[in-house]
Amino acid sequence: MTTASEHGSQDVHDSLLPDSKNASTPIQIQRVLEQLRQERETFDQRKRQDARWFMLRMTMGALAIVTIPAFIVICTILISSPGISDTVKSLAASALLVDILGLMLSVWKVVLNPASITQLAPVTAITSGTPTDVD
Numbered sequence: 001m002t003t004a005s006e007h008g009s010q011d012v013h014d015s016l017l018p019d020s021k022n023a024s025t026p027i028q029i030q031r032v033l034e035q036l037r038q039e040r041e042t043f044d045q046r047k048r049q050d051a052r053w054f055m056l057r058m059t060m061g062a063l064a065i066v067t068i069p070a071f072i073v074i075c076t077i078l079i080s081s082p083g084i085s086d087t088v089k090s091l092a093a094s095a096l097l098v099d100i101l102g103l104m105l106s107v108w109k110v111v112l113n114p115a116s117i118t119q120l121a122p123v124t125a126i127t128s129g130t131p132t133d134v135d
Contacts (some may be wrong), residue, residue: 057111064107076102 075096079089 060107061111064103064111068100068103071096072101 075092078084078092
């Protein structure tokens with residue numbers, strides 16, 4: 001007796017096999033099953049990489065939320081202090097500008113840019129019941 005998951009798995013395997021009109025040899029069947037296994041591995045790897053990129057994006061976003069206000073506060077204190085020389089004030093203002101622009105650029109390129117976000121998609125390339133090569 002087969003369980004529902006085994007029966008569903010068998011349906012998947014049957015749908016991937018060449019048509020019954022064609023003579024399917026055990027080698028063809030094994031090739032198709034091996035291709036399916038490799039495609040599952042590829043999809044799982046892409047899924048793991050997507051999760052890691054998501055964590056990187058969230059970390060960079062959180063750091064940007066913390067560091068931009070910190071730079072602004074520190075530089076504002078330095079700029080508004082009456083006892084500090086004009087050279088230090090101009091350096092603080094320059095550092096503030098460069099840090100904020102650099103941080104905004106890196107956050108845009110990694111976190112907010114829609115082109116940097118990958119979409120997971122099926123990697124199976126089996127069509128019309130015959131095995132094909134996957135790029």
